[in-house]
């Protein structure tokens with residue numbers, strides 16, 4: 247095949263994908279009765295990493311706050327045959343993975359990235375699949391089923407915004423509903439905690455303080471609605487690498503700041519701090535540039551790295567001010583979005599029918 251023919255074939259495929267994406271609707275592609283879910287991003291108003299434990303994880307005290315920025319997900323379940331599941335397993339499709347206690351669960355994932363990153367995650371690596379597999383095992387569900395999932399991403403990956411963890415929590419909420427268990431069921435919460443430190447937070451949402459490794463809910467705070475701008479350079483930061491770098495020079499959050507944060511009843515009273523930020527800046531020096539640029543902007547005094555990065559947020563007075571800053575940050579070549587703190591959690595959007 248000549249290069250031109252190859253290029254034309256790829257363009258055809260891309261055009262088909264683009265046309266499909268533009269025309270996508272839950273009823274046409276998933277059938278009637280699919281669940282629609284909101285899957286919000288988070289920021290850490292406080293991130294106080296402590297010592298590394300024997301299992302490699304670190305003690306972490308954190309105050310997380312949900313954002314209005316969110317991914318949208320659709321989930322539908324239907325009966326499957328053992329043959330259909332076995333055929334999907336042997337075909338090794340990148341958009342499908344088989345799990346469950348008796349290899350009985352076929353999960354098909356359609357990921358549409360609207361952040362400009364063109365994120366590609368093989369279904370077997372997607373946290374949404376891992377959530378379905380782990381919950382089916384925890385509940386001992388051996389029924390042959392096909393679960394189709396559509397993820398429309400507005401939250402950039404590797405931003406420290408918890409997008410993957412939030413998607414996993416939304417999947418748990420959807421499956422809890424479809425499989426007839428409460429989303430508060432201890433088994434659902436245990437699965438959430440086993441999937442990643444941030445996942446349990448998204449079941450609760452709003453603003454919450456967490457301890458342990460950052461996975462154990464300690465208390466809820468009154469959420470805020472304050473506007474903010476998010477700014478992220480193209481490169482991401484690996485969470486595991488940021489923790490490794492932190493260990494080279496672990497510096498605790500000042501005790502007075504930690505005490506004030508732990509005493510705050512309202513999100514608005516939490517002093518901002520993140521002792522993982524120096525490690526992330528060492529891994530990606532552009533983060534220091536983003537921080538300095540934001541701190542220089544009028545009205546953006548409170549600036550902090552989101553978790554392990556690579557997004558940074560600045561609190562501002564109004565959504566209009568956040569929008570203006572997002573436009574200015576985009577001109578620097580960075581991804582930027584105006585948004586606000588919110589009381590959202592991973593949840594089913596009630597249907598209007």
Ligand SMILES: C[C@@](CO)(OP(=O)(O)O)[C@H](O)COP(=O)(O)OP(=O)(O)OC[C@H]1O[C@@H](n2ccc(N)nc2=O)[C@H](O)[C@@H]1O
Pocket residue numbers: 290293302303304305306308405406407408411441442443444445458459460485486489552553554555
């Ligand atoms: C830093 C934080 C702040 O909220 O999140 P992000 O900024 O990545 O979203 C969290 O601590 C991340 O939580 P999460 O993203 O769920 O991390 P996990 O998947 O559980 O862990 C990824 C890797 O980070 C390291 N890790 C994570 C949490 C922790 N308390 N100690 C660690 O050492 C481990 O090396 C682990 O293998």
Ligand SMILES: Nc1ncnc2c1ncn2[C@@H]1O[C@H](COP(=O)(O)OP(=O)(O)O)[C@@H](O)[C@H]1O
Pocket residue numbers: 367371372373374397402403404405406407408409410411413414485555556
């Ligand atoms: N549903 C998902 N959405 C985004 N990323 C996912 C998902 N499932 C697995 N991942 C993987 O997790 C990585 C980190 O994603 P994300 O949770 O967005 O970042 P962060 O830990 O910085 O908050 C991605 O680069 C991707 O490889």
